[in-house]
Amino acid sequence: MSFVIATCSHLLVGGYDISGDLTGLDVSYTSEGQDATTMGHDTRRVVGGLKTSAIAARGYLNLGSSQNEPVLFDNVGVDGTLVTAFLDGITTGSTTAVGYGMGTMQGSLNIGVNIGALVPFDLAAMNGSLLVKAVPLENWLSTALSTDLATGDSFNLGGAATSEQLYAGFHVTAVSTSLAGSVSAIIQAASSSGFGTANTRVSFSALSTKGGTLATPIAPSALSTDQPWYRSRITTTTGTSTGSASNGLIWMAIA
Numbered sequence: 743m744s745f746v747i748a749t750c751s752h753l754l755v756g757g758y759d760i761s762g763d764l765t766g767l768d769v770s771y772t773s774e775g776q777d778a779t780t781m782g783h784d785t786r787r788v789v790g791g792l793k794t795s796a797i798a799a800r801g802y803l804n805l806g807s808s809q810n811e812p813v814l815f816d817n818v819g820v821d822g823t824l825v826t827a828f829l830d831g832i833t834t835g836s837t838t839a840v841g842y843g844m845g846t847m848q849g850s851l852n853i854g855v856n857i858g859a860l861v862p863f864d865l866a867a868m869n870g871s872l873l874v875k876a877v878p879l880e881n882w883l884s885t886a887l888s889t890d891l892a893t894g895d896s897f898n899l900g901g902a903a904t905s906e907q908l909y910a911g912f913h914v915t916a917v918s919t920s921l922a923g924s925v926s927a928i929i930q931a932a933s934s935s936g937f938g939t940a941n942t943r944v945s946f947s948a949l950s951t952k953g954g955t956l957a958t959p960i961a962p963s964a965l966s967t968d969q970p971w972y973r974s975r976i977t978t979t980t981g982t983s984t985g986s987a988s989n990g991l992i993w994m995a996i997a
Contacts, residue, residue, distance in 0.1 A: 810863070929943050
């Protein structure tokens with residue numbers, strides 16, 4: 743058995759990490775079952791329908807600049823926001839201790855208050871794309887990357903079946919905007935961990951402010967079954983003579 747006691751959950755909403763304000767986190771993944779009962783059946787027959795998913799979170803309201811209240815309030819009804827949830831810690835390259843990521847529409851933000859208590863909130867982010875198991879390739883949320891190219895570790899994540907695609911998400915939670923800095927990223931694939939010959943599978947355009955980007959899924963026809971190794975390359979640049987820095991996270995999934 744491998745039970746998990748959650749003590750370090752993370753929630754990234756676009757370019758914001760609101761993990762430090764959380765008290766609860768839920769990931770829901772369901773299918774809209776459809777009635778397929780016909781004459782002659784003596785029991786109801788249900789078949790799988792469209793899949794639906796949601797990421798819900800609870801926590802304490804934070805009114806500070808760029809904190810959870812202004813971010814989540816403005817995000818209600820916005821389409822295509824990248825949201826990634828990690829139920830207990832972030833482990834790069836792990837295919838078991840994964841996160842869950844998707845493009846979302848935040849359907850609600852509920853705020854309540856009781857006298858003498860911290861003001862709580864809860865939110866629901868509804869699926870705007872397929873919910874996938876997100877494998878972190880690079881996590882620099884806590885330790886900033888400085889100006890230059892950072893090549894992440896390589897991980898054997900396998901090939902894609904004919905029915906699967908490559909998904910990827912890119913969160914930038916901080917960048918030195920005062921220094922005209924920006925951060926971009928690519929995901930490469932290779933046949934071995936040495937990456938003697940590497941092919942770029944996903945390219946994320948440079949972000950000069952906080953933000954989150956969900957890549958267009960890469961079809962199996964554009965992948966190679968003999969290149970199961972993947973890595974990220976993060977480039978932080980600056981428009982001044984002073985080096986800039988960035989924080990963020992990049993993940994991928996084959997689903």
